[in-house]
Amino acid sequence: MAGSRPVLAVDVGGTKLAAGLVESAGRVLSWTQVPTPVGLDAEQMWRTLDALITDILNGGRVTPTELAGCGCGCGGPMEWPSGLVSPLNIPAWRRFPLRTRLTERLGGIPVRVHNDAICMVAAEHWRGAGRGRDNVLGMVVSTGVGGGLVLDGRLIKGASGNAGHIGHVVVDPDTGPLCSCGGRGCAEAIARGPALVAWAQAEGWRPDQEDATAKDLATDGALGHPIGLAAMRRAGRALGIAIASATSLCDLEVVSVGGGLSQAGPLLFDPLEEALRAHARLAFTRQVRVVPATLGQSAGLVGAAALIFAADRYWHGD
Amino acid sequence: MAGSRPVLAVDVGGTKLAAGLVESAGRVLSWTQVPTPVGLDAEQMWRTLDALITDILNGGRVTPTELAGCGCGCGGPMEWPSGLVSPLNIPAWRRFPLRTRLTERLGGIPVRVHNDAICMVAAEHWRGAGRGRDNVLGMVVSTGVGGGLVLDGRLIKGASGNAGHIGHVVVDPDTGPLCSCGGRGCAEAIARGPALVAWAQAEGWRPDQEDATAKDLATDGALGHPIGLAAMRRAGRALGIAIASATSLCDLEVVSVGGGLSQAGPLLFDPLEEALRAHARLAFTRQVRVVPATLGQSAGLVGAAALIFAADRYWHGD
Numbered sequence: 001m002a003g004s005r006p007v008l009a010v011d012v013g014g015t016k017l018a019a020g021l022v023e024s025a026g027r028v029l030s031w032t033q034v035p036t037p038v039g040l041d042a043e044q045m046w047r048t049l050d051a052l053i054t055d056i057l058n059g060g061r062v063t064p065t066e067l068a069g070c071g072c073g074c075g076g077p078m079e080w081p082s083g084l085v086s087p088l089n090i091p092a093w094r095r096f097p098l099r100t101r102l103t104e105r106l107g108g109i110p111v112r113v114h115n116d117a118i119c120m121v122a123a124e125h126w127r128g129a130g131r132g133r134d135n136v137l138g139m140v141v142s143t144g145v146g147g148g149l150v151l152d153g154r155l156i157k158g159a160s161g162n163a164g165h166i167g168h169v170v171v172d173p174d175t176g177p178l179c180s181c182g183g184r185g186c187a188e189a190i191a192r193g194p195a196l197v198a199w200a201q202a203e204g205w206r207p208d209q210e211d212a213t214a215k216d217l218a219t220d221g222a223l224g225h226p227i228g229l230a231a232m233r234r235a236g237r238a239l240g241i242a243i244a245s246a247t248s249l250c251d252l253e254v255v256s257v258g259g260g261l262s263q264a265g266p267l268l269f270d271p272l273e274e275a276l277r278a279h280a281r282l283a284f285t286r287q288v289r290v291v292p293a294t295l296g297q298s299a300g301l302v303g304a305a306a307l308i309f310a311a312d313r314y315w316h317g318d
Numbered sequence: 319m320a321g322s323r324p325v326l327a328v329d330v331g332g333t334k335l336a337a338g339l340v341e342s343a344g345r346v347l348s349w350t351q352v353p354t355p356v357g358l359d360a361e362q363m364w365r366t367l368d369a370l371i372t373d374i375l376n377g378g379r380v381t382p383t384e385l386a387g388c389g390c391g392c393g394g395p396m397e398w399p400s401g402l403v404s405p406l407n408i409p410a411w412r413r414f415p416l417r418t419r420l421t422e423r424l425g426g427i428p429v430r431v432h433n434d435a436i437c438m439v440a441a442e443h444w445r446g447a448g449r450g451r452d453n454v455l456g457m458v459v460s461t462g463v464g465g466g467l468v469l470d471g472r473l474i475k476g477a478s479g480n481a482g483h484i485g486h487v488v489v490d491p492d493t494g495p496l497c498s499c500g501g502r503g504c505a506e507a508i509a510r511g512p513a514l515v516a517w518a519q520a521e522g523w524r525p526d527q528e529d530a531t532a533k534d535l536a537t538d539g540a541l542g543h544p545i546g547l548a549a550m551r552r553a554g555r556a557l558g559i560a561i562a563s564a565t566s567l568c569d570l571e572v573v574s575v576g577g578g579l580s581q582a583g584p585l586l587f588d589p590l591e592e593a594l595r596a597h598a599r600l601a602f603t604r605q606v607r608v609v610p611a612t613l614g615q616s617a618g619l620v621g622a623a624a625l626i627f628a629a630d631r632y633w634h635g636d
Contacts, residue, residue: 077601135477149567151474151481152634158469158569159453162602168566170597171491173559182599183562241491244501245563248486249467251476279488281500283395284480316470 006062007308008053008106010072011300012036012098013116014089014143017049019056020298022305024068026127028298032056036090045092046101053105069110070102071304073119076146080161081317083113089143112307112315116140117164119303120258120293121148122155122314126306128295129256137252138293139166141239141268142259145188151250155314167192169242187242191235193261200231218264232267239268240275247280247288258293265292324380325626326371326424328390329618330354330416331434332407332461335367337374338616340623342386344445346616350374354408363410364419371423387428388420389622391437394464398479399635401431407461430625430633434458435482437621438576438611439466440473440632444624446613447574455570456611457484459557459586460577463506469568473632485510487560505560509553511579518549536582550585557586558593565598565606576611583610 004024011018013036020031032055037048057063075087083099099113114122121130121138130136134153140146145167149156156163167188168181176185177195189195193214200217201207205227207216214231221228243255261268272290280286295302306314322342329336331354338349350373355366375381393405401417417431432440439448439456448454452471458464463485467474474481485506486499494503495513507513511532518535519525523545525534532549539546561573579586590608598604613620624632 133477135481151469151476152472154470156469156568158602159451159571159605160569160602162600163453163469163567163569165566165569165600165603168600168603169563170559171488173489173593173597175492179599183597186566186597241488242563245487245560246567248483248504249481249564249567250474251478251481251483253477275491279491279501279504281497282480282483282486284476284478285483285486287477 005066005068006060007068007305008057008070009301009304010049010053010070010102011116011119011304012049012072012074012087012090013300014075014087017052018301019052020301021056021060021062022301024309026302026305028301030056030060031298031301032059040092042092042096045090050105064106064109067106067109069112069308070106071307072098072102072111072113073116073300073304074098074113076115076117078113078115080114085113110308112311112317114307114315115148115161116300117146118148118155119307120299121150121164121256121303122306123295123299123303124256124258124293125150126310126314127302128299129291129293130254133253135251135253137164137166137243137246137250137255139255139257140259141191141257141261142193144192149250153313155316157316166242166246169245171238171241187238190238191261196231196235199234200227203227203230214261215263218261218267221264221267229267232264233271235261236268236271237275240272241279243272243288243290244276244279244285247285248282251284252288255288255290256293257290258296258299262292323384323386324378325386325623326374326388327619327622328367328371328388328420329434329437329622330367330390330392330405330408331618332393332405335370336619337370338619339374339378339380340619342627344620344623346619348374348378349616349619350377358410360410360414363408368423382424382427385424385427387430387626388424389625390416390420390429390431391434391618391622392416392431394433394435396431396433398432403431428626430635432625432633433466433479434618435464436466436473437625438617439468439482439574439621440624441613441617441621442574442576442611443468444628444632445620446617447609447611448572451571453569453571455482455484455561455564455568455573457573457575458577459509459575459579460511462510467568471631473634475634484560484564487563489556489559505556508556509579514549514553517552518545521545521548532579533581536579536585539582539585547585550582551589553579554586554589555593558590559597561590561606561608562594562597562603565603566600569602570606573606573608574611575608576614576617580610
């Protein structure tokens with residue numbers, strides 16, 4: 001290939017598996033994806049990913065030795081930096097040695113595996129909504145509420161590689177719902193899609209289809225359904241309070257919000273802003289801006305590539 | 319002087335002005351302090367500090383050229399790194415050019431001025447309760463609730479030098495008291511000393527003296543007074559929830575708690591732990607330890623010295 005060598009970027013999620021070639025400016029040259037298979041064992045799951053990698057390399061007429069490396073985002077939790085992954089939504093993989101297997105598959109080029117939420121914030125900081133800013137929280141609001149933290153221009157690792165868990169910032173300690181973590185009133189316990197759906201149904205929402213999602217709820221809200229509107233307000237408020245707390249603690253400039261629920265637009269962002277502005281009242285916290293994530297579907301691949309192309313900022317492991 | 323050159327450390331607070339000589343291992347060789355004068359103008363205040371510096375240099379038989387530099391902690395807010403200070407509790411100084419004046423006074427040696435809460439966490443991380451840990455929140459619970467943040471082994475600056483404001487993490491957004499920042503339910507609005515006293519008086523506490531403080535309230539609590547006990551529980555719970563949120567977001571290892579109220583001991587720390595453990599339920603957040611700050615009165619001077627001796631970790635300015 002002409003020019004500098006591309007990175008093989010891989011994104012392993014509960015919904016889809018994706019692979020792509022990304023060049024050093026962060027542009028996705030080509031990519032392919034398949035729905036995440038269900039009911040497979042660990043090796044069958046690996047072979048699915050392996051085939052996807054073969055497709056993208058052959059399609060791009062690249063051999064592994066022509067790559068700058070391989071970056072991979074994967075659903076958490078994982079042991080980092082060893083890359084033993086146990087994605088919540090991929091039961092087939094429990095402590096699966098993804099980093100080692102990718103390294104073997106690719107003949108020893110540099111391979112780096114990180115949490116998918118971390119890749120998302122790396123992407124938004126490197127080439128998206130947080131570009132040019134040194135203090136960015138990247139959030140993913142979807143089945144869960146995840147995130148990653150860039151402070152003073154560097155991705156923050158924390159004690160165990162878990163910094164950025166905005167979903168477990170407490171926003172309603174007394175009357176909030178129980179959270180899957182065992183606590184009460186975490187932002188995630190209120191604002192995650194399934195929690196919103198459960199809340200709406202308890203309030204009397206009767207969706208057309210049986211397995212309705214938060215997306216359907218947002219659609220109903222956009223059509224004026226009062227429970228749909230109230231559910232988005234409820235989520236927006238919880239997120240706004242969590243962002244206010246994060247801004248006070250971390251002196252953030254930009255918060256990018258991605259994930260399925262962020263597509264609800266003003267239904268979510270307006271009450272989010274209202275709660276944020278009510279609680280972020282210090283001179284420095286008033287400066288924070290909340291913006292939709294700009295890289296959309298490609299954020300996972302772009303962020304995975306950043307683990308190789310901008311390792312000084314986004315990779316602190318060996 | 320024999321050995322490596324000491325730092326002149328200066329601590330400017332609303333209660334006292336202190337100056338000391340600190341050697342490179344963090345030991346305070348000598349120090350002196352005076353109560354912060356009230357009713358002075360900006361130049362009179364400077365002359366008080368200037369005299370203190372003269373005393374400590376002459377007492378140690380050191381000339382400015384024999385110093386490794388001067389580190390100074392000062393009450394916030396300030397413009398950083400220029401060191402134009404406007405300490406809330408020293409009305410005489412508004413945008414006072416403390417860094418420039420110290421530089422002129424000391425003949426051009428390196429002078430660095432930072433927020434006193436930042437110096438506190440630098441001290442605890444460098445030579446105190448957080449020593450050897452890479453992810454530390456240092457808190458000061460007193461007239462306000464302040465703090466500073468060390469993540470991945472480096473002091474975090476944030477967008478405007480204000481990272482670490484744990485006092486404005488929201489712990490009771492619905493029914494909490496209004497905060498001086500304009501928000502509602504900040505940890506500081508509940509747990510700062512004067513707020514506890516006001517709450518206790520509203521609950522029927524009748525202290526012996528008119529200008530009773532949170533220290534008196536804690537003393538009454540230690541003697542079994544139910545309102546004193548309830549006030550410490552109230553503060554501990556608010557701090558515990560804020561620490562749980564901070565731990566989820568920043569993946570902390572150690573939280574050191576200093577300041578006057580921390581001297582209440584188990585009356586404060588037991589309910590703090592209880593609330594923290596109720597909300598920090600993820601595997602990684604359960605690992606966090608909350609410890610009393612260990613450097614006590616000298617933390618301000620030790621942290622100011624760290625701005626010079628360990629500038630790679632605690633000073634990112636020019």
